[in-house]
Amino acid sequence: MSALNSIFSPALFKDKNVLVTGGGSGLGLRAAREFAALGATVFICGRTQEKLDRAVKAIHGEGGRVESVVCDIRDRDAVVELMQTVSDQAGKLDILINNAGGQFPAPAETISAKGWQAVIDTNLTGTFNVMQAAFNKHFRKKGGAVVNVIADMWQGFPMMAHTGAARAAVDNLTKTLANEWGRHGVRVNAVAPGIIRTSGLETYDPAVRPMIEEAGKQNQAARMGTEAEVAAALVFLASPAAAYITGATLRIDGGQSIFHPLYPPNGERVWPAFDDENEKP
């Protein structure tokens, strides 16, 4: 388990049950591995059985407890069934990581009605479906913690109009449900990853990859983020260390969302430096 080199206490999630949607790959898999390594029983879901099987094998190989359920989060009935399965197998759910999602890069004027609908259904409606079902089945009586994975869309999201709109909606939903469900002991937060090197990026058309590589350097770290860096934030927000945090969105983007052209990374400033006395004009 120490292979993950976690900074968190090894028994942080002992006796806790965690659902990670989209836990079969990428960020979701990394998060599932982290929670399992920290003592949780983890449920992962996704649309593809083989992906889930591989993830289960990996987590078992690290000594973790994990179950998988095939479920498309767009299907409300399937999501309600998923919550019932968690109840049957583990009794309760403590933490929900709403990570499942995705989109395809395309100029707005080319997005078909079906393509728009698929992305909105996945990232907005699917995320809501899971939160609502988790609350009704589990969290209403015993409380819980939700962390939604959104995206860095505050400067607009060129080539990603559908997902930008959906993620902005989930940012708002995070605040709304943090208010509505606070009295039930439910905290609702979100993380907004910048550009993270995951298997998910490999699903994109090779033609847009150079653009993504370039965009991935437009932050103060001058590199893409890692799955581990996002998973650490998910673990923190789900943990008791964040007991006084709700309705918040944490940007994990190396400063991409505040990127300023006059202050690029690596000190390549476009005007003279003022930090050296001798350089003052």
Ligand SMILES: CCCCCCCCC/C=C/C(=O)SCCNC(=O)CCNC(=O)[C@H](O)C(C)(C)COP(=O)(O)OP(=O)(O)OC[C@H]1O[C@@H](n2cnc3c(N)ncnc32)[C@H](O)[C@@H]1OP(=O)(O)O
């Ligand atoms: C670069 C600059 C950024 C630079 C910035 C880049 C920042 C990257 C940050 C984010 C990174 C990530 O999220 S990485 C994570 C990526 N992972 C994923 O996206 C995986 C999950 N995604 C998906 O499953 C799909 O993309 C999604 C559409 C959401 C799922 O829907 P479905 O399963 O229903 O999909 P399908 O049936 O295949 O397609 C439904 C319709 O969607 C449309 N559609 C689907 N794929 C399409 C495509 N490649 N191009 C056009 N249109 C497409 C078509 O209209 C389809 O209808 P028909 O034509 O009639 O069939």
Ligand SMILES: NC(=O)C1=CN([C@@H]2O[C@H](COP(=O)(O)OP(=O)(O)OC[C@H]3O[C@@H](n4cnc5c(N)ncnc54)[C@H](OP(=O)(O)O)[C@@H]3O)[C@@H](O)[C@H]2O)C=CC1
């Ligand atoms: N990588 C990045 O730079 C960024 C990623 N994100 C978001 O982070 C999340 C994880 O992405 P990442 O790990 O990069 O990519 P992945 O494609 O590896 O992860 C997405 C996961 O979600 C699952 N999924 C997709 N649609 C559904 C659905 N309708 N129902 C159930 N499961 C679904 C997929 O499994 P399956 O296909 O088997 O269903 C997959 O396991 C996504 O929401 C993504 O958009 C946000 C910002 C940046």
